[in-house]
Amino acid sequence: xxxxAVISDIHSNLEALTAVLDDIAAxxxxxxxxxxxxxxxxxxxxxxxxxxxxRSQVTLMGNHDFAALYEPNNFNIGAEAACFWTRRVLEEERxxxxxxxxxxxxxxxxxxxxxxxxxxxxxxxxxxxGSPRRPVNEYIxxxxxxxxxxxxxxxxxRFENICxxxxxxxxxxxxxxxxxxxxxxxxxxxxxDGQKALVxxxxxxxxxxxxxxxxxxxxxxGRICFARVAYDVETTISxxxxxxxxxxxxxxxxxxxx
Numbered sequence: 001x002x003x004x005a006v007i008s009d010i011h012s013n014l015e016a017l018t019a020v021l022d023d024i025a026a027x028x029x030x031x032x033x034x035x036x037x038x039x040x041x042x043x044x045x046x047x048x049x050x051x052x053x054x055r056s057q058v059t060l061m062g063n064h065d066f067a068a069l070y071e072p073n074n075f076n077i078g079a080e081a082a083c084f085w086t087r088r089v090l091e092e093e094r095x096x097x098x099x100x101x102x103x104x105x106x107x108x109x110x111x112x113x114x115x116x117x118x119x120x121x122x123x124x125x126x127x128x129x130g131s132p133r134r135p136v137n138e139y140i141x142x143x144x145x146x147x148x149x150x151x152x153x154x155x156x157x158r159f160e161n162i163c164x165x166x167x168x169x170x171x172x173x174x175x176x177x178x179x180x181x182x183x184x185x186x187x188x189x190x191x192x193d194g195q196k197a198l199v200x201x202x203x204x205x206x207x208x209x210x211x212x213x214x215x216x217x218x219x220x221x222g223r224i225c226f227a228r229v230a231y232d233v234e235t236t237i238s239x240x241x242x243x244x245x246x247x248x249x250x251x252x253x254x255x256x257x258x
Contacts, residue, residue: 003029003031005216006035006164007032007034007204008034008036008167008203008204009169009203009205009206010037010038010039011039012044013254014043014044014236015232017204017214019214020229020231033056033057033127034058034060035060035167036064037063037166038065039064039065039068039090039106040062040064040065041246041250042082042236042239042250043239043242043243049105050102053102060127061111061129063136065106078249078250090103111129112127114126122161122222126159128163129167132158132163139167140152140200141168142170144180149178153178159198163199165200171202172200173190173198173199174198175196189224190224191222191223192223192224201217206253207257210256213257214230216229233255237252237254238251239251
């Protein structure tokens with residue numbers, strides 16, 4: 001069965017995206033799916049959209065992709081400003097063909113996709129950005145196992161095998177108990193063994209687990225492998241600092257993965 005790389009939350013970070021795509025190519029993985037948030041926060045929305053459009057076989061709608069198309073809802077000031085700047089950059093593209101291609105791509109992103117057992121080396125996989133209940137916007141945090149166990153029980157009722165998510169930028173595995181395990185606690189690998197699991201693949205462009213390296217997962221026969229990739233963080237930070245509309249914090253936080 002063909003291996004599949006699952007990426008998410010690129011957030012217009014070109015250096016992180018290209019490093020991950022190089023890592024995926026080095027592993028000889030041909031199939032890539034993206035769980036959304038290609039844009040938002042970062043300095044390079046256009047080339048990131050172009051690369052994902054070219055390389056990802058399935059791409060979903062994230063909340064920042066939705067905000068660039070429509071309106072940012074419940075965004076903080078920095079995220080909202082980045083959203084409006086992203087929209088302006090995409091609108092002011094002089095190449096009409098490239099401009100229309102990017103907007104068409106964003107405008108037609110689905111909010112959910114299911115990989116059948118014939119397509120996936122770990123059986124049926126539900127793909128969403130946020131959660132299987134609210135695919136675009138719902139956050140699932142590790143602390144939910146303590147603070148909202150009923151929420152997690154309800155989420156596990158929404159799928160039969162594996163569900164992959166992004167959105168919080170914190171990689172790890174939720175089990176129905178409910179429990180949460182970081183990739184380090186699992187040795188970087190979840191052996192699926194037919195057990196239900198809700199897996200956060202982490203973020204390419206803005207990790208928030210105190211590890212600045214880009215995060216993604218690889219679906220292999222019977223297991224899900226977490227991968228981390230170092231990239232040129234300082235170049236991305238310099239780009240953010242050079243754009244007045246982007247808060248410097250959006251760059252600075254990348255050094256610490258927070």
